[in-house]
Amino acid sequence: MPGKVDALLDEKRIFKPSKDISDGSNIQKWMENHGLSSYSELIEAAARSPEWFWDELAGELEWFSPYSDVLKWDPPHAEWFLEGKFNVVHNALDRHAKGPNKDKTAYIWEGESGEVRTLTYLELYKKVNTFANGLKRLGVEKGDVVSIYLPMIPELPIAMLACAKIGAAHSVVFSGFWAKAFRDRINDAGSNVAITADGFKRRGKLIELKEAVDTILSQTPTIERVVVVEHEGLEVSMEEGRDIWWHEVVQGMDYECETEVMDSEDPLFILYTSGTTGKPKGVLHVHGGYSVGIYATLKFVFDLKDNDIWWCAADIGWITGHSYIVYAPLIMGVTSLLYEGTPDYPDPGRFWRMVQDHGVTVLYTAPTTVRMFMKYGEKWPAQYDLSSLRLLGSVGEPINPEAWIWYHKHIGGDRCPVMDTWWQTETGMHLITPLPISTLKPGSAVKPFPTIEADVVDDNGVSLKSGGGHLVIRSPWPSMFRTLYRDPERYVEAYWSKFPGVYLSGDVARLDEDGYFWIQGREDDVLNVAGHRISTAEVESSIVSHHAVAEAAVVGKPSSVKGEEICAFVVLKETSTNLENFQHILKDHVKIEIGPVASPSTVKIVSDLPKTRSGKIMRRVIKAIVRGEDVGDVSTLANPEAVSELKKAF
Numbered sequence: 001m002p003g004k005v006d007a008l009l010d011e012k013r014i015f016k017p018s019k020d021i022s023d024g025s026n027i028q029k030w031m032e033n034h035g036l037s038s039y040s041e042l043i044e045a046a047a048r049s050p051e052w053f054w055d056e057l058a059g060e061l062e063w064f065s066p067y068s069d070v071l072k073w074d075p076p077h078a079e080w081f082l083e084g085k086f087n088v089v090h091n092a093l094d095r096h097a098k099g100p101n102k103d104k105t106a107y108i109w110e111g112e113s114g115e116v117r118t119l120t121y122l123e124l125y126k127k128v129n130t131f132a133n134g135l136k137r138l139g140v141e142k143g144d145v146v147s148i149y150l151p152m153i154p155e156l157p158i159a160m161l162a163c164a165k166i167g168a169a170h171s172v173v174f175s176g177f178w179a180k181a182f183r184d185r186i187n188d189a190g191s192n193v194a195i196t197a198d199g200f201k202r203r204g205k206l207i208e209l210k211e212a213v214d215t216i217l218s219q220t221p222t223i224e225r226v227v228v229v230e231h232e233g234l235e236v237s238m239e240e241g242r243d244i245w246w247h248e249v250v251q252g253m254d255y256e257c258e259t260e261v262m263d264s265e266d267p268l269f270i271l272y273t274s275g276t277t278g279k280p281k282g283v284l285h286v287h288g289g290y291s292v293g294i295y296a297t298l299k300f301v302f303d304l305k306d307n308d309i310w311w312c313a314a315d316i317g318w319i320t321g322h323s324y325i326v327y328a329p330l331i332m333g334v335t336s337l338l339y340e341g342t343p344d345y346p347d348p349g350r351f352w353r354m355v356q357d358h359g360v361t362v363l364y365t366a367p368t369t370v371r372m373f374m375k376y377g378e379k380w381p382a383q384y385d386l387s388s389l390r391l392l393g394s395v396g397e398p399i400n401p402e403a404w405i406w407y408h409k410h411i412g413g414d415r416c417p418v419m420d421t422w423w424q425t426e427t428g429m430h431l432i433t434p435l436p437i438s439t440l441k442p443g444s445a446v447k448p449f450p451t452i453e454a455d456v457v458d459d460n461g462v463s464l465k466s467g468g469g470h471l472v473i474r475s476p477w478p479s480m481f482r483t484l485y486r487d488p489e490r491y492v493e494a495y496w497s498k499f500p501g502v503y504l505s506g507d508v509a510r511l512d513e514d515g516y517f518w519i520q521g522r523e524d525d526v527l528n529v530a531g532h533r534i535s536t537a538e539v540e541s542s543i544v545s546h547h548a549v550a551e552a553a554v555v556g557k558p559s560s561v562k563g564e565e566i567c568a569f570v571v572l573k574e575t576s577t578n579l580e581n582f583q584h585i586l587k588d589h590v591k592i593e594i595g596p597v598a599s600p601s602t603v604k605i606v607s608d609l610p611k612t613r614s615g616k617i618m619r620r621v622i623k624a625i626v627r628g629e630d631v632g633d634v635s636t637l638a639n640p641e642a643v644s645e646l647k648k649a650f
């Protein structure tokens with residue numbers, strides 16, 4: 001992404017949070033309470049003893065019985081809070097429902113059509129308990145994996161919490177993915193129970209989710225029961241003995257359900273994410289360390305206080321939603337906004353009207369959303385009162401300095417610091433991030449969170465003081481994923497083998513003279529489309545699964561709104577097909593196979609793809625062509641003439 005990188009290299013502006021914000025911040029108070037007089041003192045103390053730092057934070061949560069040790073690090077395997085007995089749901093729900101927060105609003109839910117529902121901590125607790133009891137009646141046991149495919153409705157966090165409560169792991173699949181993605185993830189996880197809904201609306205259009213799920217259930221041999229939420233009141237077919245309505249599951253169930261006593265290291269969830277091969281990776285997170293890490297980062301980075309209204313405008317189907325819509329905000333006992341729909345529906349003022357009407361104080365969204373609103377223009381946010389906002393956040397991809405400045409000015413009224421948080425599905429929590437006491441540079445994720453040893457290294461693993469290199473993490477952190485589900489070799493191979501014992505993030509970054517990190521994007525064959533990780537291999541396999549296709553190569557092309565767009569070059573089996581129409585057919589094909597986010601924006605039909613003599617598709621060359629860059633030396637290719645054809649096609 002040369003354009004992006006050059007712009008980042010030139011960025012010299014700095015911003016300092018106001019004294020009010022920094023002096024009143026949670027991190028400042030925490031340092032005072034621990035006798036630390038400056039942030040550098042905290043960083044040093046935490047580096048000297050990460051165990052001390054994480055022990056202090058773990059001590060702010062409730063444990064059924066104490067851990068014996070904070071950390072056992074046997075690279076690449078870490079265990080945190082050993083032998084501790086814990087359940088995230090006890091911390092996220094039970095203790096609030098039985099304490100002073102019981103009548104506090106946990107979630108304000110707004111549907112796309114404008115309907116608003118609220119749930120207090122006590123109400124949420126009861127709903128989780130009745131559903132947890134219902135799951136038990138359906139035969140779900142501790143250690144099972146329940147697969148969930150739900151839109152952004154309250155039943156989604158309720159289902160996740162109910163699983164965690166009884167010790168089952170959940171595997172949530174983003175509802176914007178198509179049902180085949182759900183099928184593959186069910187089969188990888190081996191779930192007996194699936195949870196879905198009749199349907200939901202996206203931009204006013206009805207998506208018939210249950211009907212889609214029906215098409216894959218003949219290919220999921222482990223599934224015995226399917227729970228269906230009635231959300232849109234659709235007529236759906238319910239198979240006797242297999243399908244059951246959510247409202248029937250909870251009917252007559254007790255409001256109390258004992259919270260399973262889990263070991264710190266017991267699985268909490270699996271979340272599938274894209275890797276360099278077509279097969280998604282089942283990232284596994286556990287109860288203890290995960291909870292401590294996400295709690296600490298939400299508390300210090302987004303600085304939430306008792307009366308905050310927190311809006312993490314992500315989908316729960318991604319890690320951002322798991323960590324910062326479901327678990328961490330509930331652990332902290334704050335009020336969160338949960339939004340079902342699209343940010344610019346029915347008009348580009350929707351998002352800002354919601355900030356105004358619900359009095360949102362801290363807003364966390366993605367650069368792609370910021371850039372979209374930049375395009376609509378500041379006249380939209382200007383119509384609303386955004387003075388409730390105190391802090392802003394960004395996640396998912398590098399935020400261009402101009403988008404940062406726009407966000408800071410037109411949304412944050414020049415007073416809200418922007419927390420550009422770098423992390424991944426695998427990391428579970430923010431790893432490189434500003435705090436509300438940091439000096440900010442637009443486009444930089446600033447510095448590692450206390451105890452995190454991040455570094456930028458060359459191919460030999462040697463630290464680089466300037467220039468781009470592999471972003472690696474040298475130290476373990478509590479919310480780190482523990483393995484890839486049912487694929488422990490790939491865990492080691494994909495993340496820990498290039499530099500043994502060091503975590504390879506897959507991102508390229510650069511350090512500046514002040515030690516600030518500038519993340520530049522993925523270095524592997526993974527695309528970042530509107531903040532969503534999509535593997536080129538997955539899209540290629542989907543295209544090639546079409547009967548008329550012989551071969552496909554997929555590359556990313558920089559886009560001013562989405563970050564990257566997907567470009568596909570396709571070789572057909574028969575050249576006689578109607579080419580015009582075929583491009584649409586392929587786009588729809590990918591939409592149905594994977595989901596709208598993975599559908600290519602450009603499909604070019606060509607007669608050949610550039611290849612090495614050993615037959616490997618040269619994506620580097622194709623990438624250069626779509627970016628209008630020099631393709632370099634192509635004389636060693638098996639078929640250099642393919643390059644000129646591609647150039648013409650593009």
Ligand code: WT7
Pocket residue numbers: 273318319320394395396397398399420421422423424425426445505506507519520521522528531532533
């Ligand atoms: C990839 C992880 C973490 C939640 C959302 C995505 C990119 C994430 C930033 C940021 C630059 C970022 C990286 C990373 N990314 N945050 N602040 N600046 N890039 O989770 O799907 O696991 O994707 O998103 O490339 O590797 P994910």
